[in-house]
């Protein structure tokens with residue numbers, strides 16, 4: 133392991149010339165701002181970097197500090213997050229912002245872990261990048277790089293695999309500025325040590341990489357056990373009533389938890405006259421969603437508790453899910469653009 137532990141020096145030299153300029157990064161040696169770090173890390177989970185960068189800049193204009201986000205309503209926050217998906221991230225960000233606005237920023241990893249919605253990875257990002265604490269960030273890129281450098285077999289996502297990987301990652305960042313080593317390792321995973329066809333010819337770790345030496349680079353890391361796909365089919369009712377569309381918050385057992393969605397056909401009286409008007413398909417994590425859209429118009433309807441009648445013109449500001457928007461478009465109730 134001694135040879136591999138020396139590798140961060142070569143990695144850091146590479147990183148200092150090749151690192152991408154991102155709006156949340158700071159010049160070498162300057163601690164990162166925790167608010168920008170938290171927002172960028174949360175946004176980057178499950179979202180591509182080219183999508184994140186402009187959305188991060190918009191977010192920072194709208195919520196330049198945790199206090200600004202804490203003062204916003206949940207509806208405003210979800211609207212600002214619209215299109216990024218996984219809306220629990222936005223809700224948790226708001227809760228964390230409220231905690232920071234009340235009590236200030238924590239000073240170390242354990243303190244960051246106490247923020248609502250902040251898990252070990254994000255806490256490690258905040259602690260190492262903003263506080264200089266020696267703690268490793270282990271995301272998919274880091275997992276791949278270290279699995280290859282140390283030729284670590286077995287599933288590194290299981291309990292014992294995580295412990296092995298965690299020990300290797302801790303040793304990896306223990307030889308210098310942990311924040312910079314973390315960032316450099318992730319950057320290498322994103323730009324050079326690609327899942328397929330890693331670019332070993334230009335890799336600063338090529339001399340110490342055991343997987344490369346073995347000629348079986350792509351055998352590491354072992355593939356993740358595939359999660360079974362779940363099909364979710366709904367008969368969706370898009371019902372207009374006096375210029376408004378009837379929506380309700382999605383239930384805890386449904387996708388899009390808490391967001392406004394059209395109800396099920398079965399939630400309306402059997403006498404309601406529905407016309408089928410298309411289907412909308414969508415993929416969310418391992419769920420394959422199929423919504424069969426049915427349209428109806430009512431002159432009068434007694435809204436159950438929690439339901440709302442949203443005037444058509446207000447739909448773009450109240451509906452944040454792209455799945456719901458597509459369904460309303462299929463039913464012809466989404467307002468057409470003016471001009």
Ligand code: SF4
Pocket residue numbers: 277280281324325326330331332335336337338341342343344349
């Ligand atoms: S030498 Fe190749 S396999 Fe090893 S870390 Fe570099 S890019 Fe990845």
